[in-house]
Amino acid sequence: MKKVVIIGGGIAGMTAGILLQKAGFQTEIYEKNAIAGGQCTGWKRDGYMIDNCIHWLTGTREGSALHELWKEIGALGDTVELYEKPSFFTARLNGETLTFWRDKERTRRELLALSPEDEKEINKLMDYVKLAETMTVPVEKPFDAMNPLDFIKLGMSMKEMGKLMKEYGKMDIRELALRFRHPLIRHAIVDYMPEGYQAYAFLVSYATVTGGNGDIPKGGSLEMAIRIAKKYQEQGGVLYTNTAVSKVLLDGKRAKGILLENGKSVDADYIVCACDTDYTFRALLPDSYMPKALRRLYEEREHYPVGSGFQVAYAVDGAFPELTGTQVFSCDKFRVGSRTVQRMSIQAYDYEPSFAPEGKMILQSNFTQSEADYTYWEALYADKEAYEQQKKETARKALERVETEFAFLKGKLRILDIWTPITYTRYCNSYKGAYMSFVTTKQAKSVTVPGTIKGLENVLLASQWLMGPGGLPTAAAMGKFAAWRIIKKG
Ligand SMILES: Cc1cc2nc3c(=O)[nH]c(=O)nc-3n(C[C@H](O)[C@H](O)[C@H](O)COP(=O)(O)OP(=O)(O)OC[C@H]3O[C@@H](n4cnc5c(N)ncnc54)[C@H](O)[C@@H]3O)c2cc1C
Structure with a gap:
């Protein structure tokens, strides 16, 4: 049985671990913190729970590959109740309020009542939010492993998104806001997302709520992370917490194992680096191994900011x-x-x-x-x-x-x-200090970095950093892709 060592027990690392266990590999996750989950976490203070992740979990609606992946790793399932978000958020200004409701016709009415002079832009925005509800996150297999038929299928499933990108694909949220005259609407559009985000990101994010595809699993972020960790252990995976890794041990074109901060070393047939990619190539592996496509993102700070x-x-x-x-x-x-x-x-x-x-x-x-x-x-x-x-x-x-x-x-x-x-x-x-990946500004090309490393045949990357703007679905997808590559190699 081949052994895979996974560095980092976040959502990406645990997803890779669960899928590899199911495919018959022996895996171990090494996590530096006392609990698994990484950024998907929460903590107790004085009788209160500080939930520090899920504002919306894309993929809560049934019928998508992402939803199936959430179920497979134990994030969602029959016993997990969902909290149906009634709204995306509310913006307030000078005594007036505007809420982006789950019910998009209610939002449309509210916007029109607030600013009849913006009628044309309001109707356009809300029509395109409806189109954005069809957006799916492709999680079947890595993009570089897709064949022409896969791309045709993906293109068909993203048909409506193409229309949306045509209309809103070349502007950022600030420019979208300026299409409206009413000051509250202008504020609202830039209120919720960090600067630099493209306009379509606002529509797609809001559409996850209107489409019932961005709800919150009851119990919140920490409970979801604990459920996934439990699933991993139930599959036979071994999770070491409070165990930081200090290096990947190389031997020519292969890695032979890892060195822990406590001085012990662990042998492995495959290594998955499932932590921050900047840290991976600063601390765990020589910087010269960083994939070119990833290096470009770190170098072009203006085009790929982080928040x-x-x-x-x-x-x-x-x-x-x-x-x-x-x-x-x-x-x-x-x-x-x-x-x-x-x-x-x-x-x-x-x-x-x-x-x-x-x-x-x-x-x-x-x-x-x-x-x-x-x-x-x-x-x-x-x-x-x-x-x-x-x-x-x-x-x-x-x-x-x-x-x-x-x-x-x-x-x-x-x-x-x-x-x-x-x-x-x-x-x-x-x-x-970023907890999402790179923001792709309108001047930049979208971010997807393959999780392979040139010159190292048995080391894979699995992290939200491989695809902007990151987030939980990206982390899970990148974990799945790392597992997919290892399973294929055998
Ligand atoms: C406030 C906040 C709100 C968010 N809201 C949302 C949201 O609403 N929806 C959404 O989809 N996403 C949201 N996110 C983003 C989401 O949490 C992340 O995208 C996701 O958790 C990243 O997962 P990951 O596995 O790629 O990375 P990480 O979570 O960073 O996991 C990497 C793991 O590696 C470990 N590690 C690092 N170095 C070492 C080492 N040397 N040895 C061993 N282990 C190591 C880390 O401790 C960590 O556990 C939010 C995040 C935050 C903080």
């Missing part, structure tokens, strides 16, 4: 039904990292009663952070006291602004936790 977050979790003394979903609002200017912010958000986790003690609730704010912001926090982190101080000061200002916007919360909020882009680097060795 992270400055995040605050607040315990709320009370439960307020009006605080459902995600709400974005204007606030007094303040600095978060190196940027000045005047719009901010709060997300309520009211859909999961177990996330807060009875009669209370938990809210979170997430401020988008760029690479420049990462540099700011990184420099500050050299002096831990100054870093902690700045975190607290920034979170205090955020809390004040939430209380200003939602006056009924005055005196009822308490900061539970604060985390920055540095947290992601510490926790998952993430490049610039």
